[in-house]
Amino acid sequence: MPRTLEALLGREDAERIIEFRRDLHRHPEIGMDTARTAEKLEAFLSTFPVDRVERVEKNGVVALIKGRAEGPMIGLRGDTDALPIQDETKNPWTSEVEKCAHLCGHDGHTAGALATALYLSKHRNFAGSVAVIFQPGEEGWAGADLMIKDGLFKRFLCKEVYAIHGDPSHDIGTILLQPGPMTASVDIAYMTVEGRGGHGARPQEAIDPMPAAAELILTLQTIVSRRVDPNDSAVVSCCYVHAGDPLAPTVIPQRVELSATIRTFDGKVRDLIEKRFNEITSGIGTTFGGVVKLDYQRRYPPQINDEKLSLAAIDALKPVFGAGNVITNARPSMGGEDFAFMSEAVPGVYMKVGLRDEGHQAALHNPGFDFNDLALANSVEAFRAIVEARLPLKD
Numbered sequence: 001m002p003r004t005l006e007a008l009l010g011r012e013d014a015e016r017i018i019e020f021r022r023d024l025h026r027h028p029e030i031g032m033d034t035a036r037t038a039e040k041l042e043a044f045l046s047t048f049p050v051d052r053v054e055r056v057e058k059n060g061v062v063a064l065i066k067g068r069a070e071g072p073m074i075g076l077r078g079d080t081d082a083l084p085i086q087d088e089t090k091n092p093w094t095s096e097v098e099k100c101a102h103l104c105g106h107d108g109h110t111a112g113a114l115a116t117a118l119y120l121s122k123h124r125n126f127a128g129s130v131a132v133i134f135q136p137g138e139e140g141w142a143g144a145d146l147m148i149k150d151g152l153f154k155r156f157l158c159k160e161v162y163a164i165h166g167d168p169s170h171d172i173g174t175i176l177l178q179p180g181p182m183t184a185s186v187d188i189a190y191m192t193v194e195g196r197g198g199h200g201a202r203p204q205e206a207i208d209p210m211p212a213a214a215e216l217i218l219t220l221q222t223i224v225s226r227r228v229d230p231n232d233s234a235v236v237s238c239c240y241v242h243a244g245d246p247l248a249p250t251v252i253p254q255r256v257e258l259s260a261t262i263r264t265f266d267g268k269v270r271d272l273i274e275k276r277f278n279e280i281t282s283g284i285g286t287t288f289g290g291v292v293k294l295d296y297q298r299r300y301p302p303q304i305n306d307e308k309l310s311l312a313a314i315d316a317l318k319p320v321f322g323a324g325n326v327i328t329n330a331r332p333s334m335g336g337e338d339f340a341f342m343s344e345a346v347p348g349v350y351m352k353v354g355l356r357d358e359g360h361q362a363a364l365h366n367p368g369f370d371f372n373d374l375a376l377a378n379s380v381e382a383f384r385a386i387v388e389a390r391l392p393l394k395d
Contacts, residue, residue, distance in 0.1 A: 001173070001320075001321070001322060002173065002320055002321060002377055002378050002381040003377060003381060004377050005017065005018070005115065005373075005376050005377040005380070007377075008115070008119055008377055008380050008381070009115060009118060009119060009122075009380075013115075013118060014115075016044075017111055017114060017115045017118070017376060018111070018373050018376070020040070020044060020111055020114060021107050021108055021110070021111035021371065021373065021376065022091075022092075022093035022107075023040070023093070024037060024040070024080075024102065024107040024110060024111065025087075025091075025093045025094075025095060025101075025102050025107045025370070025371075026093050026094070026095060026096050027095075027096060027097065028081075028082030028083075028095050028097055028100045028101055028102050028107070029080075029081060029082060029100070029136075030081060030082055030083075030084060030100060030139075031081055031136065031137050031139070031140075031141040031143075032057070032058065032059060032081075032136050032137040032141050032143060032146065033059070033136075034059045034080050034081055034136040034137075035059055037059070037080050037081075037110070037134075037136070038055065038058075038059040038060070038061050038080075038134070038136075041061045041080075041110070041114065041134050042061060044114060045061070045063050045114075045117065048063075048117060048118050048121045049121045049122065050063045050064065050065050050117060050121045051064050051065055051066045051121075051129075052064040054155065056133075056147045056150050056151065056152050056155070057136075057143070057146045057147045057149075057150040057152075059080075059136045060133070060134065060135055060136060060143065060146075060147045060150075060152070061134040062131050062132065062133050062134070062152070062155075062156055063117045063131070063132045063134075064129060064130070064131055064132075064156065065117060065120045065121045065124070065129060065130045065131075065132065066124070066129045067124050067125070067126035067127050067128050067129060067130070067391060067393070068124050068125070068126070068127065068393060069127035069128075069393060069394070070127065070128070071126070071127035071128025071129070071391050072128045072129075072157075072159040072391065073128055073129045073130065073131055073156060073157055073158050073159060074128065074129075074130050074131070074158060074159065074160055074161070074162070074386075074387055074390055074391060075130075075131045075132075075133055075153075075156065075158035075160070075161035075162070075342070075346065076113060076116060076130060076131070076132050076133065076161070076162050076163070076383050076387075077113070077133040077134075077135055077144075077161060077162070077163040077339060077342060078106075078109040078110045078111075078112060078113025078114070078132070078133070078134055078135070078163075078164075079106045079109050079110070079134075079135050079136070079138035079143070079163075079339075080106055080109075080110045080134050080135060080136045080138075081106055081136045081137055081138055081139050081141070081143070082095075082100055082101055082102045082103070082104075082106060082107075082139070083100070083101060083102070083103050083104055083139055083365065084099055084100055085099065085100075085101055085103050085365065085367060086098070086099050086101065086367055087100075087101035087103065087367065088367035088368055089367075089368055089369070089370045091370060101367075102371070103364065103365050103366065103367065103369045104139065104364050104365060104369075105165070105166035105355070105364065105369070105371040106138065106139075107371055108166050108371030108372070108373075108375065108376065108379075109163075109164060109165065109166065109379075110134060111371075111376055112164060112375070112376050112379030112380060112383075113132050113133075113134060113164075113379070113383075114132075114134075115376055115377075115379070115380045116132060116379065116380045116383040116384065117132040119380050119384060120132075120383075120384065120387065125388055125393060126387050126388050126391035126392070126393060127391050127392060127393050127394065128391040130387055130391075131156040131158055133147070133152070133156075133161075133342075135147055137338075138337070138338050138339075140299070141338075142299065142300065142338050142341065143338060144338040144339055144340075144341040144342050145338065145341040148341060148342065148345055152342075153345055153346055158346050159346070159347075160306070160309055160346060160347045160348060160349075160390065161339075161342050161343060161346045161347075161348040161349075162313070162348065162349050162350075162351065162383065162386055163337075163339040163342070163348070163349075163350050163351070164350075164351050164352070164353055164379050164382060164383070165337070165350070165351070165352050165353075166352070166353055166355045166364075166371055166372070166375060167352035167353065167354055167355060167364075168354075168355040168356050168360060168361070168362060168363055168364060168369065168372075169356065169363070170327065170330075170352070170354035170355070170356060171354045171356050171357070172354050172355060172356060172357045172360075172372060172374050172375060172378070173321065173325055173354060173378065174321070174325045174326075174327055174353070174354035175317055175321050175325065175326055175327070175351060175352065175353050175354070175378065175382055176327040176328075176330045176351065176352040176353075176354070177305065177310055177313060177314065177317075177326075177327075177328065177349060177350070177351040177352070178305065178310060178328045178329065178330065179305050179306070179307035179310040179311060180304060180305060180307065180310075180332075181265040181302060181303070181304055181305075181332040182303045182304070182305050182332055182333065182337070182350045183302060183303040183332065183333045183334075183335055183336055183337040183340065183350065184233070184235070184263035184264055184265055184302050184332070184333065184334045184335065184336060185262075185263060185264055185265070185270055185298070185299075185300060185301050185302040185336070185340075186261070186262075186263060186299040186300040186336030187261070187262040187263075187270065187273075187274070187296065187297060187298050187299060188259060188260070188261055188262070188296075188297045188299055189259060189260045189261075189262065189277055189294060189295070189296045189297070190257075190258075190259050190294075190295040190297070191216065191257070191258045191259065191260070191281060191292060191293065191294050191295075192255055192256070192257055192258075192292070192293040193209040193212050193213045193216065193255060193256040193257075193258070193284075193285075193288075193290065193291075193292050194209065194254070194255045194290050194291045194292070194293065195207035195208055195209035195212065195252075195253075195254060195255065195288070195289075195290040196254065196290070197251065197252050197253055197254035198251075198252045199250060199251070199252065200249070200250040200251060200252055201250065203252060206252045207288065207289050207290045208252050208288075209243070209252075209253060209254070209255055209256045209288070209290055210243060210244075210252070210253070210256060211288065212256075212284055212285075212287075212288035212290060212292070213241065213243065213256035213258060215284055215287075215288075216258065216280065216281065216284050216292065217238045217241070217258065219280050219284065220236055220238060220260060220276075220277065220280060221236055221237075221238060223236050223273055223276045223277075223280075224236050224273075227272060227273075227276055228264075228269055228272065228273070229269075232264070232265075232266055232269050233264060233265055233266075233332070233334070234262075234263065234264040234266075234269050234273060235261070235262065235263040235264070235334055236260060236261075236262050236273065237260060237261050238258060238259070238260045239259060239260065239261060240257070240258060240259040241256065241257070241258050242256070242257045242258075243255070243256040243257070262274075262277075263334045263336070264302070265302045265304070265332060266302075270298075274296055274298075277294060277296055278294060278296070281293075281294040282294075299336065300336040300337065300338050300340055300341070301340045301341065301344055302340060303337045303339060303340040303343060303350045304340075304343070305343070305348070305349045305350055306343065306347040306348060306349060308347075309347055309348070309349045310349050312386075312389065312390065313349050313351070313386050313389075314326055314328060315389070316385045316386050316388075316389035316390075317382060317385055317386070319385075320381050320382070320385045321378075321381075321382075330352075337350060349386075351382060353375050353378045353379055353382065354375070354378075355371065355372040355375050356372075357372060357374070359372075360372040
């Protein structure tokens with residue numbers, strides 16, 4: 001079974017890591033604007049025997065650790081940004097920032113990666129080097145893509161890359177990974193139904209965008225049920241509609257604004273859905289006599305775990321966690337993950353560590369969520385086991 005954080009790092013350093021995680025929770029930052037977090041990381045890393053620390057894309061931080069012998073490089077990622085949601089945990093380390101909190105556990109991901117950097121820099125039981133990547137902007141900002149464009153993998157020549165995310169739907173002590181899909185692609189469609197406003201009592205004088213918008217919502221949400229193979233997974237959800245003014249109940253509005261989110265694991269299905277969005281919006285615009293403007297944005301690709309690396313990671317993790325605690329048949333998540341940019345650029349594996357125990361029941365993005373500090377040790381053990389298995393020292 002995995003060791004405790006104290007057994008891995010010693011009592012003093014284990015307490016420092018936990019306090020770092022809780023300090024991060026008290027002082028969350030959004031998107032790419034994570035200057036305080038980056039400064040705290042650099043200050044903490046300066047107390048470790050790491051070989052090099054560099055900034056990438058302003059507030060991204062990378063720590064390089066060399067092993068005992070020459071060899072290739074592996075990347076380990078922890079994300080650092082928070083969400084624009086109010087923290088309602090009522091812990092001593094509850095967020096001090098209004099409507100900003102680490103409710104997806106990125107404070108724990110960062111602390112786990114930091115603890116891994118400390119462990120690896122102390123022991124160096126591997127041949128090659130490890131780049132521990134602290135990445136901002138995961139929650140919708142595509143920070144991984146921005147770091148890559150700023151030269152992440154040109155400066156740090158990783159042959160493969162790994163990431164860990166907390167999962168409160170599984171028990172503490174479990175770890176989840178499998179070859180193939182882990183998270184879905186994330187696309188966003190912004191639509192404007194443009195008509196001609198008028199008086200609600202004389203609709204014949206207007207071009208009413210309201211029934212067109214209603215028809216648009218209904219038709220878009222039949223794409224999956226009628227055009228996507230039932231054996232493939234996909235989601236189209238219209239999540240935002242705005243039109244008119246509640247103080248003007250007799251006014252037909254000029255326009256209706258809508259947005260939708262689209263998720264799938266398959267590139268061909270992704271192409272099909274975008275094509276249908278274009279066809280449906282154009283057709284409904286023609287039918288009602290107005291115009292439907294579409295801004296279709298591909299945000300995150302799907303996270304597809306490399307098969308060979310996943311199987312190797314599973315073999316490395318079973319002796320540490322126990323075969324029954326390495327879950328290899330979990331359903332892929334329809335949530336998005338910008339680590340997918342990294343594993344498109346370099347073969348990669350995305351894993352989840354269980355967080356659930358009696359005191360940690362809240363789901364991700366819930367106002368009552370808090371990362372389970374017991375899982376920090378499991379993140380270290382998972383990363384360590386993979387590094388030592390993939391970069392073995394010769395006898």
